[in-house]
Amino acid sequence: MSPKKRPSKIDLVIPVFNEEGVIEQIHSNIRAVVDKLPHEFHFLYVDDGSDDGTVNSLRSIADADPRVTFLQLSRNFGHQAALTAGIDHAAGDIVISMDGDGQHPPEMLPQMIDLVRQGYDIVQAQRVAESKPSIFKTLTSDTFYRILNTISGTQIAAGAADFRAMSRQAVDALKAMPEFHRFLRGMISWMGYPSVILPYHQPQRVAGRSKYSLGKMLRLASDAIFSFSLIPLYIGLSSGLVFFALAFVQLSWVFWLSFTKNTEQVLAPGWSSLMGVLLIASGIIMILLGFIGVYVGYIFQEVKRRPVYLLKKGEKE
DSSP states (O other): OOTTTSOOEEEEEEEESSOTTTHHHHHHHHHHHHTTSSSEEEEEEEEOSOSSSHHHHHHHHHHHOTTEEEEEESSOOOHHHHHHHHHHHOOSSEEEEOOTTSOSOGGGHHHHHHHHHTTOSEEEEEEEEOSSOOHHHHHHHHHHHHHHHHHHSOOOOTTEEEEEEEEHHHHHHHHTOOOSSOOHHHHHHHHOOOEEEEEEEOOOOSSSOOOOOHHHHHHHHHHHHHHHOOHHHHHHHHHHHHHHHHHHHHHHHHHHHHHHTOHHHHOOOOHHHHHHHHHHHHHHHHHHHHHHHHHHHHHHHHHTTOOSOOEEEEEOO
16 A cells, blocks of 8 residues: 555644633534544644633543543643644644634645645645634734744745644654744744645634733744844844944034034034934833843743643543
8 A cells, every 4th residue: 555545643733721611512523524534543632721621521532532632731831832742742644733712624634634645744724714803913913924924034824823734754843943932833834844835714713712812922923023033133233333324424514513613603502402312322222122131031041941831641641
């Protein structure tokens, strides 16, 4: 039997947070699709420190389905850390990550699997439409990806989600990248393996509401920009050179007035101008120090080598 025809071992990595009463329906929806496929599936749920009955729900699912394993993190480490935990424990030929809220349609799984088996190491699902999209979310998302793609040199498709399939080669390469501040969409794009974009229409959540608050989105954006670009530091260097040039022009003008003996008539006290320059320069200096401080902070957290996540309990491993 050729490799393309031979059934694959496929791990589904699904991070969840406070999805009691929802995850049962999600598991049922996924099973309705994968049970028809000629592959060996393993479900790997990762509980990201839920404080409701999600763990009990996962335990019930695992008792009813021998293909299910779940990991319980010691606290809420965040979506990217939970995904990392699942990927670290995935052993399949193909690893597919998807959210546990029903907004990643399992009907896409057969096509994703086929594309990996055709030779693509990464099959990236891209959201092309939402029901009743928020203007604020659409604007901020488009702006974020435009800025990141411009300054980082790593191209990430707008609307790309953490819904993707990866070959074993891509998974092993990702596991070899141990940085603490993780933006998986950028890290996977950076690897450069053969990839393909698979558009999908995002359905409504099965129940509940999104756990991605504005603060979490801002932290993710910060990790993405400062982990993938040194442009903020170059902005500081360029600003310094501009102000140095302006200072040279100012000094040249003063010297010229001194030689022409017009200083008393032309050079007014200029208190407001002087204070304006000082305030602008001071503001730029503070911004640049802030940029440098962020990078130093990232370096500090990296050199401590703390784990990205800690497991509280594993079930049926």
